[in-house]
Amino acid sequence: MIRVVLADEEPIVLVGVRTVLATAPDIEVVAEAEHGRDAVDLVLAHRPDVAMLDIRMPELNGLDAAEQIRGLPVDTAVVILTTFADDAYISRALGEGASGFVLKTGDPNEIIASVRAVAAGAAYLSPLVARRVVDQLAHAKPSSDASARVAPLTNREREVLGLIGAGMFNAEIARHIHVVEGTVKVYVSTILNQLGVRNRVQAAIVAYEAKLIPRAQIPGE
Incomplete structure (x- = not known):
């Protein structure tokens, strides 16, 4: 069972997300917060296993909460x-080690998919967010730091x-x-350790900056 803590300043959103997750037999919401x-x-x-956090919350926003959870x-x-x-929110979230970034305006199934993905050690970005990240990185000049x-x-x-x-999962890579x-799994663990990154999202960014993505696998190519 995947255990989840939810946090959102809007009670109606908490109810909605909890209702969506309740449709998944392998997910259990164990606690909720509005701060x-x-x-x-x-x-x-x-x-x-997973903390799902809204960005805009009183006392401590979701990005700062993510940073504290990492510690x-x-x-x-x-x-x-x-x-x-927002690009700044996306960059900050990924920099703080978030493994998923999901839009409330997206398909509710993305919420379930994101929880399952990050609980399994993978990463999940809503399609719109993934597209923005790809647009920024896929056609950028190679980074000498990333290459090193x-x-x-x-x-x-x-x-x-x-x-x-x-964006491949371990089974697809295998x-x-x-x-x-x-x-x-051994390769992935070694790669994360050697790159000094916290998760697959940050590793993927290094891959884009170093131009390691096969062209056939780059969206839009």
Whole structure:
């Protein structure tokens, strides 16, 4: 069972998200908060698999709450749930280690998909958010810093990093490079450690900046 803590300043949104998640038999909402500071306390108390946070909350906003959660002795993935697809919000959320960014205006199924994805160690961006990230990174000039960061990786590790950047899950990567999924998990763990990044989203950004994404896998190519 995937255990979730929800936080949103609007009670009606909490009810709506809880109702959506209740349709998934493998997801349980264990606590709710209307303030960011309360959300951090609930994460520490319940140690959920996922914390789903609104950006705009009183006392402590969702981005600051995500930063504090990252510093807790818990293994909790963060999904930002918001109305705003602002580039600054997206960049800050990913910089604070959020593994998901979902828009309230999107398909409700995205909420369930995001929780399942980040709980499994993957990442999830709403299609509109993913498109904005891709637009910023896919056609940018290669970053010398990113190139230096990926240089120590083996050829296979760089290949796997490129496929992470293309949005593939471990099972898809395993089929693509003809290995078992357990081997891919080892590759992913090694890549994250060597790059010094917190999750697959940040690894994907490095992959884009280093131009490791296979052209056939870049949306719009």
